[in-house]
Amino acid sequence: METHVERISNLQDIKKAELDRETGLFLYEDMTLGRRFEDKCAEMYYRGKMFGFVHLYNGQEAISTGVIGAMRKKHDWFCSTYRDHVHALSAGVPSFEVMSELFGKATGCSKGRGGSMHLFSREHHLLGGYAFIGEGIPVALGAAFSSKYKREVAGNNSSDAVTAAFFGDGTCNNGQFFECLNMAHYFCC
Amino acid sequence: MAHDRATSNPEIWRKASAFGMHGEEVDGMDVLAVRGAAQRAIERARAGEGPTLLECLTYRYRGHSLADPDELRSEKEKEFWGKRDPIKKLAQEIIDSKLATSEELKNIEKKIDAEISESVKNALEAPEPPSEELTKYIWAED
Numbered sequence: 234m235e236t237h238v239e240r241i242s243n244l245q246d247i248k249k250a251e252l253d254r255e256t257g258l259f260l261y262e263d264m265t266l267g268r269r270f271e272d273k274c275a276e277m278y279y280r281g282k283m284f285g286f287v288h289l290y291n292g293q294e295a296i297s298t299g300v301i302g303a304m305r306k307k308h309d310w311f312c313s314t315y316r317d318h319v320h321a322l323s324a325g326v327p328s329f330e331v332m333s334e335l336f337g338k339a340t341g342c343s344k345g346r347g348g349s350m351h352l353f354s355r356e357h358h359l360l361g362g363y364a365f366i367g368e369g370i371p372v373a374l375g376a377a378f379s380s381k382y383k384r385e386v387a388g389n390n391s392s393d394a395v396t397a398a399f400f401g402d403g404t405c406n407n408g409q410f411f412e413c414l415n416m417a418h419y420f421c422c
Numbered sequence: 423m424a425h426d427r428a429t430s431n432p433e434i435w436r437k438a439s440a441f442g443m444h445g446e447e448v449d450g451m452d453v454l455a456v457r458g459a460a461q462r463a464i465e466r467a468r469a470g471e472g473p474t475l476l477e478c479l480t481y482r483y484r485g486h487s488l489a490d491p492d493e494l495r496s497e498k499e500k501e502f503w504g505k506r507d508p509i510k511k512l513a514q515e516i517i518d519s520k521l522a523t524s525e526e527l528k529n530i531e532k533k534i535d536a537e538i539s540e541s542v543k544n545a546l547e548a549p550e551p552p553s554e555e556l557t558k559y560i561w562a563e564d
Contacts, residue, residue, distance in 0.1 A: 234426060238502055240433075241479045244449050250457035254521040260453050261516060261527060264509045265534050271484075273538050278488045282546070292451075292483035295508035299456025299478075303464055329541040338548040344559055345551045377473070384470075395467040402425040405434045417473040418443040 250303070263302055264294040267319035270328055274318065274335065283335050287349045290319040297323040300397055310358045310376040310396040312369035315350040317362030320399060325357045358394075366400065367409040373398035374413045378420055438475035450478030451506040454515070481506070 235243065250256070271289040278287050290297065293316075301311060301323035313320040321331050326342050334341025335349050343353045350364040360376060363369045376396040383392035404410055426432045438445030444466070448459040456478055463474035481503035485492030516522050551558075 234432065236426060237424070237432070237479065237481075238499065240447075241449060241451070241506075244447065244479065247446070247448060247455060248458050248462075249452070249454040250461060252454055252515060252519060252521065257512065257516040257519075257521050258526075258530065260457070261509070261512055262530050262534065264453060264512065265531055266537075268509055269531070269534050269538055273542060275484070275488060277542065286487045286489060288487045289484045290482075292503065292507070293478075293480045295453035295456050295512075296450050296478045296480060299453045300460040300476075303457050303460040309464075327541070328538055329544055332538075332541045332545040333548050336545050336548070337550065338545055339551040340545065340548040346559060377467075381470070393468050395464050402432075402434060403423070403428065405425075405437065406429050411437075414438065414441045414443060414475065418441045421470070422442070422472045 263298040267294040288316040312373035312398045321352045366404040367407040370413045435477035445475040447477045450480030
């Protein structure tokens, strides 16, 4: 069995997205925002400005930027995990609202009630960070089903929103992951 | 825990095939590779052609949370993934393709740092939720 290091070393080249100036600068800015924001979180956490657990995204920015950056803002839907700050930023939630939420302030995207693991934004179609693993996947499945239902049953042809659910490797041993894979394909195809 | 110590088959993308779903693995440290795979998945989904399980091979540079001293992963492993920093990789590609200069990229970093400092300052000064609103937002109000 290949290790994680061997797998990425032996990965076959797949067709990558095209790189032009505009795309390159957009991707660079979004990834840099994610990295610098998380570094600042660590600083503020150690200065005692945040409470509870804080999970940072350093190293994984290409995923938030690569996926959310290819989707339509305020149209498509996103479900995150407890490692949710950078997904919120990529989805367009202003850094002030995310940082406010981490400080438990009323100006936070969850009105200061959520904190680090429960970022939410109706405006930016972020259907939540979730403290437990796998919780976001069934919510994402419901959002995806509602797009399909609106289009095929309610007759709204403009309903074409796509939903992305983010989760980590540990979640893939969780029952909700398999149940949702089953339903996602069964409802759709 | 390392995924190969926790699962019967660490190739997650293959688990899609049990349900007849499309699965793909991609270099999660390469934003153009992830974007390419995401564009294909989104196009299929928007056309009603079904979901995709996308496995992005990646690595977390810090501990699980800020309470984790991150002493259990090997230095060799950290060094391997450290060389694959997705931001440095994209910066190099942009500069090599002459799409922008390193000066321009530095200016983006400065702009971001200024924005984040401003957000921190304003968030620190922002009000706490008033205690009389403790139960607000528990139920839908509109």
